[in-house]
Amino acid sequence: MQRKxxxxxxxxxxxxxxxxxxxxxxxxxxxxxxxLTACGARxxxxxxxxxxxxxxxxxxxxxxxxxxxxxxxxGLGEKGYAEGRNxxxxxxxxxxxxxxxxxxxxxxxxxxxxxxxxxxxSAVLAAKNATKTIPILFVGAADPVxxxxxxxxAQPGGNVTGFSELAGREVEGKRLEMLKEAFPxxxxxxxxxxxxxxxxxxxxxxxxRALGMTLLLSDETVTPDEFRRAFATMTRENSHxxxxxxxxxxxxxxxxxxxxxTKHRLPAMYGSSEFVEAGGLMSYGAHxxxxxxxxxxxxxxxxxxARPSDLPVEQPTKFELMIxxxxxxxxxxxxxxxxxxxxxKILK
Numbered sequence: 001m002q003r004k005x006x007x008x009x010x011x012x013x014x015x016x017x018x019x020x021x022x023x024x025x026x027x028x029x030x031x032x033x034x035x036l037t038a039c040g041a042r043x044x045x046x047x048x049x050x051x052x053x054x055x056x057x058x059x060x061x062x063x064x065x066x067x068x069x070x071x072x073x074x075g076l077g078e079k080g081y082a083e084g085r086n087x088x089x090x091x092x093x094x095x096x097x098x099x100x101x102x103x104x105x106x107x108x109x110x111x112x113x114x115x116x117x118x119x120x121x122s123a124v125l126a127a128k129n130a131t132k133t134i135p136i137l138f139v140g141a142a143d144p145v146x147x148x149x150x151x152x153x154a155q156p157g158g159n160v161t162g163f164s165e166l167a168g169r170e171v172e173g174k175r176l177e178m179l180k181e182a183f184p185x186x187x188x189x190x191x192x193x194x195x196x197x198x199x200x201x202x203x204x205x206x207x208x209r210a211l212g213m214t215l216l217l218s219d220e221t222v223t224p225d226e227f228r229r230a231f232a233t234m235t236r237e238n239s240h241x242x243x244x245x246x247x248x249x250x251x252x253x254x255x256x257x258x259x260x261x262t263k264h265r266l267p268a269m270y271g272s273s274e275f276v277e278a279g280g281l282m283s284y285g286a287h288x289x290x291x292x293x294x295x296x297x298x299x300x301x302x303x304x305x306a307r308p309s310d311l312p313v314e315q316p317t318k319f320e321l322m323i324x325x326x327x328x329x330x331x332x333x334x335x336x337x338x339x340x341x342x343x344x345k346i347l348k
Contacts, residue, residue: 052081052303054089055113055134057105057127059120060277061095068119068139071289075296094123096278098252101126109134115302117295118162119288120274121251124149128160135308138162139295140288142246142271144313153313161308163295164315165246165272165286171319172245173207175284178321179241179269180211182282182339190216190239190266192230192250192257204243222249224256231260239266246271246285254278258327265331273322276347281327282335287318287344320344 058065073083081087090113092104105126108116115135118124124138128149141149142165150156153164180186191204201217208215216237218230234242242261244250250257251274258280261268270276270283298311321339324347328335340346 049086051085052087052115053111053113054087054299055108055111055116056089056091057094057101057108057116057118057123058092059094059096059098059101059122059274061093062091065119067289068292072117072292072296075293076299079296079300081296081300096255098122098254102129105130115299117299119292121147121246121272122274124160124162132159134159135302136160136162137295137298137302137308139291140165140272140286142166142285150313153315155309156311156313157309159308161298161311161313163286163291163298164313165288165291166315170203171285172204173210175269175271176204176207176211176213176243178282178284178339179243179267180213182335183241183267183333184336186240186267187212188214188216188238188240190218190234190237190242192218192227192242192244193220193247221253224253227253227256227260231264231266234266235264242266242268244268244270244275262327262330265333267328267331267333273320273345276322276324276327279324279327281324281331281333283322285319286316287320290318291316323347 062069076082076087083089090108090111092108094100094104101122105116105123108127109131113134115137116127116131118127118136118138119140121141124136124141125147127136136159138144138149138160139162141147141162144150144162144164145152149160150158176189179189189208191201193201201215205215216234216239218233219226221227221230244257244261250271254275255278258268258275258278261280268281270280272285273283273288276283294314301311302308321343322345323335323340323343326347
């Protein structure tokens with residue numbers, strides 16, 4: 001029995017084989033001791049190690065999320081995780097087609113991932129509809145309480161928690177300020193609202209007054225035809241620009257809103273980078289790379305047994321301005337160089 005142990009361990013830790021042979025009297029004991037000290041961690045990993053499966057569900061495509069993915073992997077590495085070693089990541093990309101998200105979310109549920117990471121409001125809604133048991137960690141959802149994702153920021157409840165892209169409604173006013181800086185002559189801004197009633201226009205109106213701007217609030221829009229009529233009204237009322245807050249219905253009709261803003265040649269500020277990646281002009285919001293890096297902390301906690309219901313929703317500490325120069329070209333708009341210089345990301 002001792003010989004069998006010596007042979008097995010000496011081949012597992014080949015650098016100790018020579019010393020064991022040179023000291024035959026102690027060969028059996030020495031080889032076992034060396035094996036336990038030098039290879040103990042390896043033997044333990046072989047016996048008890050687990051490869052966690054992480055589901056990653058996103059509205060966009062890998063090319064549009066390269067910096068976020070890099071930050072996410074860096075954050076995981078800081079917590080001791082690496083793909084191919086102790087985690088595997090099942091990526092599911094909707095490639096801009098929101099109608100694909102429910103199917104992709106259900107697919108992740110079927111393969112029984114340990115946790116689902118979502119990027120984009122549409123993605124977290126699809127994941128939430130797909131499972132009530134698998135932990136869901138959203139990265140970049142705006143106002144998760146009003147959207148019904150969590151019960152409260154401090155105590156989310158259920159199987160969903162994450163990192164919000166909104167740090168208070170004052171950000172809405174900041175977006176108007178950015179729009180004014182990019183286009184100084186803007187004084188009449190159309191605001192696309194919807195029937196959810198989840199955006200209180202009061203902070204917006206207060207910020208608009210301070211900037212010398214008039215807000216033209218649209219009628220509540222739900223269907224594509226209602227959006228088209230709203231944009232026709234914006235044009236008749238001589239709107240200079242558009243602001244589309246991050247609401248469930250606006251997100252659902254993201255592509256249509258971007259299309260109509262381009263058609264009516266309206267410089268537009270959006271509530272998230274999703275709209276800019278879909279062809280919109282500008283967005284000001286949470287710095288997503290920072291959120292993805294920080295999200296690895298919650299991934300680690302959940303994989304070690306923490307419940308999403310006990311992990312408070314965190315808010316952003318960094319914000320980024322994104323500008324799409326192709327969108328500017330399509331509507332014949334020129335953005336002030338000072339604003340371009342401040343942009344964190346420019347799509348060309």
